[in-house]
Amino acid sequence: MPMCEGEFFDYLREVDCSDVEVYSIPEGSVVFPKVPLMRVEGPVAVVQLLETPFVNLINYASLVTTNAARHRHVAGKSKVLLEFGLRRAQGPDGAISASKYCFMGGFDATSNVLAGNLFGIPLRGTHSHAFVSSYMSLDEIPNKALRSKDGSRVCQDFVSLVQEWLQKIQVADSLGGVFGDTNQSELAAFVSYALAFPSNFLALVDTYDVMRSGIPNFCAVALALHDLGYKASGIRLDSGDLAYLSIEARKVFRAVEEFNVPGFGRMVITASNDLNEETIDALNKQGHEVDAFGIGTYLVTCYSQAALGCVFKLVEINSKPRIKLSEDVAKVSIPCKKRCFRLYGKEGFPLVDIMIRESEPSPKAGERILCRHPFIESKRAYVVPQHVEELLQCYWPGRSDKPRAELPSLDKIRSRCMQQLEKLRPDHIRRLNPTPYKVSVSAKLYDFIHCLWLNEAPVGELQ
Amino acid sequence: MPMCEGEFFDYLREVDCSDVEVYSIPEGSVVFPKVPLMRVEGPVAVVQLLETPFVNLINYASLVTTNAARHRHVAGKSKVLLEFGLRRAQGPDGAISASKYCFMGGFDATSNVLAGNLFGIPLRGTHSHAFVSSYMSLDEIPNKALRSKDGSRVCQDFVSLVQEWLQKIQVADSLGGVFGDTNQSELAAFVSYALAFPSNFLALVDTYDVMRSGIPNFCAVALALHDLGYKASGIRLDSGDLAYLSIEARKVFRAVEEFNVPGFGRMVITASNDLNEETIDALNKQGHEVDAFGIGTYLVTCYSQAALGCVFKLVEINSKPRIKLSEDVAKVSIPCKKRCFRLYGKEGFPLVDIMIRESEPSPKAGERILCRHPFIESKRAYVVPQHVEELLQCYWPGRSDKPRAELPSLDKIRSRCMQQLEKLRPDHIRRLNPTPYKVSVSAKLYDFIHCLWLNEAPVGELQ
Numbered sequence: 001m002p003m004c005e006g007e008f009f010d011y012l013r014e015v016d017c018s019d020v021e022v023y024s025i026p027e028g029s030v031v032f033p034k035v036p037l038m039r040v041e042g043p044v045a046v047v048q049l050l051e052t053p054f055v056n057l058i059n060y061a062s063l064v065t066t067n068a069a070r071h072r073h074v075a076g077k078s079k080v081l082l083e084f085g086l087r088r089a090q091g092p093d094g095a096i097s098a099s100k101y102c103f104m105g106g107f108d109a110t111s112n113v114l115a116g117n118l119f120g121i122p123l124r125g126t127h128s129h130a131f132v133s134s135y136m137s138l139d140e141i142p143n144k145a146l147r148s149k150d151g152s153r154v155c156q157d158f159v160s161l162v163q164e165w166l167q168k169i170q171v172a173d174s175l176g177g178v179f180g181d182t183n184q185s186e187l188a189a190f191v192s193y194a195l196a197f198p199s200n201f202l203a204l205v206d207t208y209d210v211m212r213s214g215i216p217n218f219c220a221v222a223l224a225l226h227d228l229g230y231k232a233s234g235i236r237l238d239s240g241d242l243a244y245l246s247i248e249a250r251k252v253f254r255a256v257e258e259f260n261v262p263g264f265g266r267m268v269i270t271a272s273n274d275l276n277e278e279t280i281d282a283l284n285k286q287g288h289e290v291d292a293f294g295i296g297t298y299l300v301t302c303y304s305q306a307a308l309g310c311v312f313k314l315v316e317i318n319s320k321p322r323i324k325l326s327e328d329v330a331k332v333s334i335p336c337k338k339r340c341f342r343l344y345g346k347e348g349f350p351l352v353d354i355m356i357r358e359s360e361p362s363p364k365a366g367e368r369i370l371c372r373h374p375f376i377e378s379k380r381a382y383v384v385p386q387h388v389e390e391l392l393q394c395y396w397p398g399r400s401d402k403p404r405a406e407l408p409s410l411d412k413i414r415s416r417c418m419q420q421l422e423k424l425r426p427d428h429i430r431r432l433n434p435t436p437y438k439v440s441v442s443a444k445l446y447d448f449i450h451c452l453w454l455n456e457a458p459v460g461e462l463q
Numbered sequence: 464m465p466m467c468e469g470e471f472f473d474y475l476r477e478v479d480c481s482d483v484e485v486y487s488i489p490e491g492s493v494v495f496p497k498v499p500l501m502r503v504e505g506p507v508a509v510v511q512l513l514e515t516p517f518v519n520l521i522n523y524a525s526l527v528t529t530n531a532a533r534h535r536h537v538a539g540k541s542k543v544l545l546e547f548g549l550r551r552a553q554g555p556d557g558a559i560s561a562s563k564y565c566f567m568g569g570f571d572a573t574s575n576v577l578a579g580n581l582f583g584i585p586l587r588g589t590h591s592h593a594f595v596s597s598y599m600s601l602d603e604i605p606n607k608a609l610r611s612k613d614g615s616r617v618c619q620d621f622v623s624l625v626q627e628w629l630q631k632i633q634v635a636d637s638l639g640g641v642f643g644d645t646n647q648s649e650l651a652a653f654v655s656y657a658l659a660f661p662s663n664f665l666a667l668v669d670t671y672d673v674m675r676s677g678i679p680n681f682c683a684v685a686l687a688l689h690d691l692g693y694k695a696s697g698i699r700l701d702s703g704d705l706a707y708l709s710i711e712a713r714k715v716f717r718a719v720e721e722f723n724v725p726g727f728g729r730m731v732i733t734a735s736n737d738l739n740e741e742t743i744d745a746l747n748k749q750g751h752e753v754d755a756f757g758i759g760t761y762l763v764t765c766y767s768q769a770a771l772g773c774v775f776k777l778v779e780i781n782s783k784p785r786i787k788l789s790e791d792v793a794k795v796s797i798p799c800k801k802r803c804f805r806l807y808g809k810e811g812f813p814l815v816d817i818m819i820r821e822s823e824p825s826p827k828a829g830e831r832i833l834c835r836h837p838f839i840e841s842k843r844a845y846v847v848p849q850h851v852e853e854l855l856q857c858y859w860p861g862r863s864d865k866p867r868a869e870l871p872s873l874d875k876i877r878s879r880c881m882q883q884l885e886k887l888r889p890d891h892i893r894r895l896n897p898t899p900y901k902v903s904v905s906a907k908l909y910d911f912i913h914c915l916w917l918n919e920a921p922v923g924e925l926q
Contacts, residue, residue, distance in 0.1 A: 004579070004586050012576065044597050051591060052574075055550040056558060064553075087518040088770040090527075090763070093556030095519060113475065116467070123467050128514060130777040133785045134507050208788070239789075300553070301769035307551040307760045314593040322596045325671070326702075 012049070019043055020050070022396035025340075026405070028104060028416035029391070030424060034374065034439045035340050035353050037062075037310065039392055044317060051312040060094075061101045063308035067299060068105025069421055073429065074277050074284070080292035082124050083110040084272060085300030098300035104414045106421075111294070119410050126236045126270070127193055132207040135188035138163075146195055149229035158224060162191055166220035174255040179216040183208040187217045194221045194232075201225055202233040202270070210237060210245050215252050226261055234268030236294065242271045243288040250289035270294055276303060281431070323452050329375050334441065335452055340392050343369075343385035349425040351383055353391070356442040363388050371440035374449060380440075475512070482506055483513070485859035488803075489868070491567060491879035492854070493887060497837065497902045498803050498816050500525075500773065502855055507780060514775040523557075524564045526771035530762060531568025532884055536892065537740050537747070543755035545587050546573040547735060548763030561763035567877045569884075574757070582873050589699045589733070590656055595670040598651035601626075609658055612692030621687060625654055629683035637718040642679040646671040650680045657684045657695075664688055665696040665733070673700060673708050678715050689724055697731030699757065705734045706751040713752035733757055739766060744894070786915050792838050797904065798915055803855055806832075806848035812888040814846055816854070819905040826851050834903035837912060843903075 020042030025031055037058060040047050068083070075081055083102040089095035092114075099115030110116060111125035138159050146158040155161055166187070170179045186208055194201045201221065205214025214235070222232035237245050246269050254265035271283075272294035280293060297303070313333040314322050321335040338355045341363050345351040352371050354363060363369045365388050373379035393405035408416070427435040441449065483505030488494055500521060503510050531546070538544055546565040552558035555577075562578030573579060574588035601622050609621040618624055629650070633642045649671055657664045664684065668677025677698070685695035700708050709732050717728035734746075735757035743756060760766070776796040777785050784798040801818045804826050808814040815834050817826060826832045828851050836842035856868035871879070890898040904912065 004576070009576075009580050048591060048593055048597075051593065052549055053555070056552065056555055059551055060553045060557065086515055088522055088772075089519065090523045090553035090557030091560035092516070092519055094523065094553030094560065097554035097557065113467070113472075117472050128511060128775075129787060130511055130514065130775060133777045133787060134511075134780050136780075136783060297770045297772075301764070303769050306764035306766050306769055309551075309760075312591075312593060314596045317597050317599075320599060324592060324596060 015046055015049060017042070017046060017050075017396070018399045020046055020396065021394065021398045021400060021402070023392040024395050025391045026393060026413075026416065027408075028413035028420065030350075030417075030420040031062075032353055032437050032439050034334060035355065035391065036338065039337065040312075041337070042398065055310055055312055059308045059310050060097060062310065063302050063305070064098055064300060065101040065105040065417065066308075067302045067304075068102040068107050069417065070277055071280065071293075071295060071299060072106030072418075073421070074280050074431065075293055076284075079290070080109070080124075080268075080270075081107045082270070082272075082292060082294040083107045083112070083299060084125070084294040084296035086112045086296075088297040089300045095300065100410065102299060104410065104417055106414070106418055121410075126202050126204045127189070129204065129207050129238075131193070132186050132189040132204065135185045135192065137184050138188045138191065140188055141192055141195070143195070146198060146228060149198070153228075155224075155228055158195060158228075159191055161224040161227060162187070162220050165223040166216060168259070169216055169219055169223070169256070172255070172258075174258050175252060180212065182213040182217045186213055187220070190217050190221045194225055198225055198228070198230045200233055201230070202268075203235050204238060205235045205249075206237055206239045206245075210240060211248055215249055219252065219256055222264070222267070223256070223259060223261065226264075231263075232267065234270060234291070236270040236272060237290075238271075238273045242273070242290060243283050243286040246271060246289040247287070268292060272296070274298065277431075321448070321452055323449070325453065332375065332453070334374055334445075335449060336445065338445070339390065342389045342391055343371075343383050344387040344389065346386050348386075348423060350423065350437070351385065352381075352438040352440050354440045354442060355445060357445050357448065360442055360444055362390070370443045371438070372443055372446040374439070374441045374446065381438075478509055478512060480505070480509060480513075480859070481862045483509055483859065484857065484861045484863060484865070486855040487858050488854045489856060489876075489879065490871075491876035491883065493813075493880075493883040494525075495816055495900050495902050497797060498818065498854065499797075499801065502800065504800070505861065518773055518775055522771045522773050523560060525773065526765050526768070527561055527763065528564040528568040528880065529771075530765045530767070531565040531570050532880065533740055534743065534756075534758060534762060535569030535881075536884070537743050537894065538756055539747075542753070543572070543587075543731075543733075544570045545733070545735075545755060545757040546570045546575070546762060547588070547757040547759035549575045549759075551760040552763045558763065563873065565762060567873065567880055569877070569881055584873075589665050589667045590652070592667065592670050592701075594656070595649050595652040595667065598648045598655065600647050601651045601654065603651055604655055604658070606658070609661060609691060612661070616691075618687075618691055621658060621691075622654055624687040624690060625650070625683045628686040629679060631722070632679055632682055632686070632719070635718070635721075637721050638715060643675065645676040645680045649676055650683070653680050653684045657688055661688055661691070661693045663696055664693070665731075666698050667701060668698045668712075669700055669702045673703060674711055678712055682715065682719055685727070685730070686719070686722060686724065689727075694726075695730065697733060697754070699733040699735060700753075701734075701736050705736070705753060706746050706749040709734060709752040710750070731755060735759070737761065740894075784911070784915055786912070788916065795838065795916070797837055797908075798912060799908065801908070802853065805852040805854055806834075806846050807850040807852070809849050811849075811886060813886065813900070814848065815844075815901040815903050817903045817905060818908060820908050820911065823905055823907055825853065833906045834901070835906055835909040837902070837904045837909065844901075 023039040025037055083099055085098045086095040089098050096115050099110040099112040100119050103121045109122040109124035115121055116123040144157045144159045145154055147154045190203050203218045205218055218235055225232055253267045256264045268291045269289055270292040271290040275293055275295045276298035313324055315335050316337045323335040324333040326332055337358045340355050342353050343351050354371050365385055368382050368384050371381055371383050394402045395405050397404050428437050486502040488500055546562055548561045549558040552561045559578050562573040562575040563582050566584045572585040572587035578584055579586040607620045607622045608617055610617045653666050666681045668681055681698050688695055716730045719727045731754045732752055733755040734753040738756055738758045739761035776787055778798050779800045786798040787796040789795050800821045803818050805816050806814050817834050828848055831845050831847050834844055834846050857865045858868050860867050891900050
């Protein structure tokens, strides 16, 4: 099977896009099917070469941002969402895309250190199970001294302090005497971690046994840290019944408050382990005490829908409109170079998107406009928008002197995404049977589509 | 939420891996659960930093290679398999990984031009629907001349030649007079394509109507090319009933042979459109005439299993073995630094993989060895291997003077992968209820695991 000629790569390297203009809906916007995400104008050969790169760049980014936003929606605003997908993404760079767009869709942080470095995304993670099992016993800790947070004193034997606390909680009435011997390799790992990061002590508590070993070991270290003025960050649960374990762990943390440690009950509980929209929804229904969710596989692989099917359609050439017909009406393209608007109602919610021909006047706030379903004649409504937003902005003016829309920072795009989702009418985004958001065309564009359709599809030419 | 300190990135940039040794099963090998794909030795801090990158690099690569091999298995050796996943992968680099590893798993070519350039993977693709709809009529073709393949003559009006052929086939008895008027925009696109690539004319025939327009237009252009000594490459079907359309197209191609064009009936028919293992299997059962499959979304997103769950386990530290226990026996790790072997039987099939402690003697051809299930006492068998293959090779000797295994070319890795799959006993890789391939441990390692397990899991410590 032959390769293509080497000269083709040289040609690709030198493709000149200065005659191309690219219009796009601002990144971080909520979008709906049929409304073009981009409009690309220019010499047909160059524009056709851009088809695949643009579709590649848009599809996964939009898909995983949407998936992240769906996870945020089900988890609720108050929870911390951590993207833990690096090890299951499509290689290192697939993972970087995932981290960037999950943050955009409403996640708070990533465990991907390079993504943090590249985009300024907050980093969060915990130690690994291998870190715990790399310790055998407390004897392995060479330097046992820890200076108090305010620097005023040094505890020479932090290990003994931890052991004292462990004994106290093992016999505490308030804890019901539930704790026996804990795993010493785990305890050694926690102590080492606390000595290195006394201000960021977050322990993975399920390497051996969450309730019998992980939780008491964590509490002993956290209490010893507290004696020196430090506040432990919390725990991570990575297996088992997360609802049950988080509730039981919370009970212990609340009981520990009696050792004169107010606030210990609010210790952050992070949960991970094959979480997705459905499992978070199920946890919410059962009741749980999880404050933060670490989500990986199902988030970055977009398990519930592994690919987004955005496509690229030729809609006009040399000022002549083109239409792609199909047996399936959903696949018929909307012809013509178009402008697209979002019309907002009195309550500030978007009411409908409308596409118009470029030659038509823009919709205006306070002026009645007829919005038609692109294909179904009977579906139409008059709308008087309170506010009109033009969706497609010029991001690449090419040689033209059109102003170029600003490319905002990732933080600003993320805020836009979250604000746009909040502005939607709740029934459009409820999980079960959401009301479809309406996407329409102007009366003129409607007539034009159907006229073209009849011309292009003579009787007997459709399959 | 705080970022980590900038110095941490500096530290990561300077991590010294010269004390690390990495052993790995050669790329392109068939592997089975429980046998480590890699063994990493070195300072614990450095090795733990390598955990995530290695898991990231291995998981998707192994998953998509396996998925490609499964598609090859169901399609059969005689079919051409084309990877068309660029637009649905996790960004540009996710797509590059997909192209590379699908080729490794047995695909023949990719439509990803950059992957072709980077790895020397053969490139294959067709024009787009947008290319077809960018033409309006035959009048748009400025230069209608085409030189014959042998250079001996020039046809001044290739368009007329095509039109003559179109008229002939429209009235041909052998074709049953099935063809009426065809779409002229499609015909113009095909003619333009043929004028530019007379030796590689491959037409996408479903933009308007496959049987009424695409096929007769294609045949007319292919016959005109034939007059000038060129051989058309074939067609691509991208929608509709691929079994039916491929069979009908084949009938037409065979009938066209009567115009004194022997071989026209063997014209390559490529099919695409959301293909996967199941749809190819269904096509095979129905009967079809497809020669080549273009597979994208389901291939690169690994739709039937979106992630592979390879993990990294600490198995030994300071010469002390470590075990990770779990309620779920499948998640219990096999402790100790190990060597791994594949034992082959008389017919050349692999019989069983065996893991042994590093201190044990290697299994030898012709010598009986006891192979034990790692966890189930009653499952064991004596094996006399005809041939023994050591699986883990040293690819990164670090500072040591161990010889470094060769890193073969992508082509060689691909051949290894296909040879290894062919060497497997067919019942291990049949689609329905495959026989599980056995993975075992030596008697010594078995005893050691169970002794360690009892020590590490005192009664009441497991959850």
